[in-house]
Amino acid sequence: MTSRLSRFFAVSVGLPALLSCGAPPSGGEPTASSLVSSQAQALADSTPAATGVLAFLNDNSTTLSVLDNDVPLNALAAQGLIAWRAGPDGIEHTGDDRRFISIAQVDAVPNVGPAALADLEWYAKGTGRVTGLPLDALVGNFDGHDFTVAEARRALKAANTESGPTLATYGIPALAVQDILAARPLFNMVKLSRLTHVDFTALQQLKAATALAPEGDPCTGAGTCQPGLVCEGRPNDGSSNFGRCINTAPIPGDGDTCSVFAPCQAKLACHAVPSGYPEGWCRPAWMTGEFTRYADVSLPSTTTPVESTVAVVGLATVPEDILVELDLVHTAPHRLVLTLVDPGGDSALLWNGPAEGTPPSLISVTRGISRDASINGRWLLRVTNPSGVGSGTLRSWKVKLNSRWD
Known part of the structure; x- marks a missing residue:
């Protein structure tokens, strides 16, 4: 990663996200509501935003005119991006053409810096090139x-x-x-x-x-959902302003026994089976959720713990199944100790590398966190390396939850 990109990540927490008049962020003045605290991770490699920006830049239909006039970028930045893509011979659609494979590579092009990266992200999101964003994620300011x-x-x-x-x-x-x-x-x-x-x-x-949200869409409190729906699962710890609009009407089959071989009826999900039980029970499907954090957190050769958080919203009140999925690369993964902390402060030892070896990519949480604890709010993953040997990156992690009413 270049020093310029590092500076972009450092300062962009305070950058205006995607500003007014149908223009990218560099074209307007910042507003308080358009500051995005997660911007430092927005263009980390393999995130939805980064994937969308790279796909846009590698598309042959993304011409100099598109970059210069439609985004629009600074003319020198636009020319530099096209020239880099054209390869050493400077002619597009020849054998030495190149593809951007990382945001650091984009940033290394002359005249591309924080403003151009922010403009590219705004345009990629605003034109629908970024997929996989949660419903409450900010697309931009228009x-x-x-x-x-x-x-x-x-x-x-x-x-x-x-x-x-x-x-x-x-x-x-x-x-x-x-x-x-x-x-x-x-x-x-x-x-x-x-x-x-x-x-x-x-x-x-x-x-x-169009402000009243339909079933499944984000909501911010009473009166923000369409008639017949309620706003459920808004955290109390300030980790998110959003819950989800749900229909609380009874669903046939709710509470029935289920298994891998005897699934639930429509609009229901089988709980307990994800934790390894042979049989479980059917709950409304909205009580199930997956929440991903594209962390891109460095794991240096040090004993200092590294932490990453993700906000859980829109579920019932307490957890039934808790699973953690990891995308982690490390030169000595068997030395890592992984801990999960729920919104109420309960913690679970996910994996003890020195005693258990290399952690798997999917871990079921069967100890430590109470099934009567809070579920909506900030979940924290802590990675510790007691020996300080080895280094790597926590690229992303996901918490998969099934909930119930307490």
Whole structure:
């Protein structure tokens, strides 16, 4: 990783994320709501954002004009990226063409720095090139408004399907309505926000009209879900502002016995079996969740513990099954001690490398954490190397949870 990219990660916690007027972050002034605390990991290799940016840059349809005019990047940065991709002969579509395989490689191109990286991330997210983001992840700031994945989907659905008179009843100005109707289909937020008459007011009205979340979408409290739904699983520890909209109506088969060979009915999931039991019981499917942290945390040759956290939202109140999936590379993995801490402070010794050897990629938590403890909130993975021998990287980790009401 170059020193410039390291500086980008260091300062970008305070960078404005994806700012206004249908422009990337370098084109506007920061707003408090558009600061993203997780930006330091956003473009770490193998994250959804990094994968999307690399795919965009490696696509032959991403021409100099696209980089210079559509993103838009500084002209010198755009020229440098195309020239690097063209290879030593400087001519595209020849045998020496190159592909970007890491964000550090992109950053090493002359005239590419923090502003260009932020612009590329904004454009990749805003045009839908970044997949695998959770519904409450920020897509970007468009015409002065932050949009999560779920909010962007709802806004674009309305823009593509509602009639002109209906859009007008939302309070969207007439000229903006005409632009939207003429531009259909609108597949991404960049295209929508860059329509001539779609401005702060138009997107404000569109976002407000589609604010009530359907089942499964993120919510922030009472009155933010559609009628008949409740906002469940919003953490109390400040790790996230979001819960999930759920339907609490009874589901046939809830509480029935299940197994690998006797699965639950639709809208239900089999609990206890993931922990290794031969039989379990059926619970509503919304009580199951997977939460990933793209950590990209260095594990140096030191005895100092390294920690990474992930926010769990939208589940019931207490855990039933807890599994941890690791993407970890290390020169001496058998020396590592792994600990998981739940939102209430209960801890479980996941793996004791000195006694148990190299940790597997998937670990079922069967000790340490109470099944009556809190589940929504900040979960922490601690990696310790008591001997200080060996080094590596915690690239990502995932906690898989089944919950129940306490």
